[in-house]
Amino acid sequence: MSYGVSAALQSAIYQALSADTVxxxxxxxxxxxxxxxxxxxxxxxxxxxxxxxxxxxxxxxxARHDFTVSVVSxxxxxxxxxxxxxxxxxxxxxxxxxxxxxxxxxxxxxxxKARRVxxxxxxxxxxxFRARVEDS
Numbered sequence: 317m318s319y320g321v322s323a324a325l326q327s328a329i330y331q332a333l334s335a336d337t338v339x340x341x342x343x344x345x346x347x348x349x350x351x352x353x354x355x356x357x358x359x360x361x362x363x364x365x366x367x368x369x370x371x372x373x374x375x376x377x378x379a380r381h382d383f384t385v386s387v388v389s390x391x392x393x394x395x396x397x398x399x400x401x402x403x404x405x406x407x408x409x410x411x412x413x414x415x416x417x418x419x420x421x422x423x424x425x426x427x428x429k430a431r432r433v434x435x436x437x438x439x440x441x442x443x444x445f446r447a448r449v450e451d452s
Contacts, residue, residue, distance in 0.1 A: 318377040318451040319368055321418035325381055325447055328413040328420070330363060333385070339403040342396075351388070359389045359396060361404065364442065371448055381447040382426065389439045394430055401428060401441045408445055421448040 326349070333339055333347050339361070340347075346360035364384035371378040385404055389397040411423045426444040433440050 318372075318379060318418075321379060321415060321449040321451050322366070322368065322381065324415040324417040325413075325420070325449060326363065326366075326383075328415050329383075329385075329408065332407050332411060332413055333361065333404065336403065336407045339400070339407060342400050342403055351386075356388075359387075359391060359400065361400065362386045362388065375450075377451040378421070379449055379451070381449060383445055383447070385443045385445065387441040387443070388433075390437055391439070392437065394439050394441070397430070397439045397441050401430075401443055404443055415449070418449050418451040421450055423447045 330349055343359055343361055346357040348360060348362045351362045352360065364386050366381055366383040369380045371380040387397045387400045405425055408423055409425050413420050413423065424446045426446050428441055428443045430439065430441045432438065
């Protein structure tokens with residue numbers, strides 16, 4: 317197993333999301349590598365947790381990265397957050413991302429969970445994706 321591709325994968329995901337005109341039309345530049353502190357935008361996207369497991373085989377080192385991309389909104393209802401979540405999914409599912417290290421074999425949607433955050437007006441959608449990578 318190799319964790320060596322993790323930073324390259326995260327960077328490529330962030331770049332793909334930031335470069336998408338549909339997504340940036342919805343959230344502007346409010347796409348973060350980590351949830352912002354202090355005053356936060358009413359609607360933003362944040363890269364979240366990642367779990368990595370070995371996926372090496374006879375052809376070489378590889379890993380399976382399960383990661384979360386979150387949409388957070390204080391807009392009433394879930395419609396706006398779901399539109400942003402759909403745009404994220406459109407960008408990432410089956411994406412052909414170029415990595416600075418290693419190679420992306422595939423990128424897949426796994427699940428999503430939409431909920432209110434602790435009895436507040438904040439809505440959050442956590443989208444889970446799986447990336448299979450090979451490290452050279």
